[in-house]
Amino acid sequence: MLRHTLMGLILAAGMLLQSGCGGGGTQTGTLVQNVSIIVANYLVLDLASGDVEARSDVPNLATSSEYRRTKMVFKAISAGANGIGQAPGSFSAQADESPGTANVRKYYIAVFxxxxxxxxxxxxxxxWTLVNPTSVVGGIINSPEAPAFDIRQASVTQTLASASSRLGVVLDLPTDDQWEYACRAGGAGIFCWGSSRSDLVARTYAQVGETAAGATGPLIVGSLSPNGYGLFDMHGNVWEMTKSGTMRGGSWSDTLTQARSANKVTLDPQLAHALVGMRLVLVP
Structure with missing residues (x-):
């Protein structure tokens, strides 16, 4: 479907470019912009205006605060298939993690x-400012560039619907398949980095209980190394809610076991929790 849409846009843009006159400039510009968005490696969304900028790269992603405050960067995940779940009898595998395959169309998921x-x-x-720090082991952190948390999924759904209508884009939570496909980044290991359970390896990518000694909350997003798709904090920091009604990835206050790529925990949509946040997808 996406490939047919893309080819149609390219052909239409080409025909208008060849015709060149009769007020077609605006139409041509719109079509070329649409093609750019569909084929871009990154989309940068201005959260106030709804403007979407197509980028081949975001070189200042790690240093620019605007991508953690007023804009949101989405990475293109190509259509494809990859294994999900975890083999029975392997490290902490659960009954609802039977191995399978995620077949996804191209989508864009937030890097943070x-x-x-x-x-x-x-x-x-x-x-998050209403959370009693003593109710969370280790405390919490209130910082503009730290993950948002203590938000009910029902509120998230309502907010995203309102924002999508206002901004003219479609913002949503990822499905279980989209989340795990993005987390694994083409790999087959227990984690995005493979199957090593070494704290030394884990702390490169994940803020979890074993690597967050003395922590008083999650890290500023993007503080650690990204996975193979350029996505940060897929393991640890805060649990990430999905459209499928689960939360994924573990948190800074949970063990590495909870952060496994295949692990999923049912989430009550009316429950707000100090260890649960979110990561969005954008549908151009």
């Missing part, structure tokens, strides 16, 4: 977890 600043732009609320 939703930050507190970004949620404020979209929703205008600060639910």
């Amino acid at each position: 977890e939703m930050t507190q600043a970004q949620w404020q732009v979209l929703a205008g609320t600060t639910p």
Whole structure:
């Protein structure tokens, strides 16, 4: 479907470019922009205006605060198939993790977890400030570039629907398959880096209980190394809710076992939790 749409846009743009006159400039520009968005490696969304910029690369991603505050960067995940789940009898495998295959169409997923600043732009609320620090082992962190948390999935769904209508784009939570496909980044290991359970290896990618000694909350998003698809904090930091009604990836206060790529925990949509945040997908 996407390939046919892309080819249609390219052919239409080419025909208009060849015709060149009769007020076709605006139509041509729109079609070329649409083609650019569909084939881009990255999409950068301005959360206030809804403007979407197609990029081949985002060289200042690690250093620019705007990508953690007023804009959101989405990485293209190509259509394909990859194994999901975990073999019975392997490290901490659960009954609902039977091996299978995720077949996905191309989609765009945020490189960072939703930050507190970004949620404020979209929703205008600060639910994490209402959490009693003593109710969370180790405490919490309130920082514009730290993950947003303590938000009910029902509220997230409502906010994203409103924001999508206002901005003219489609923002959503990833499905279980989309999340695990992106997390694994083409790999077959227990984690995005493979199957090593070494703390030394894990701390390169994940803020979890074994690597977050003395932590008082999640890290600023993007503080650690990304996975093979260029996505940060897929393991640890905060659990990430999915459209499928689960939460994935573990948190800074949970063990590495909970952060396994295949692990999924059912999430009550009316429950707000200090260890649960989100990562968005964008449908251009």
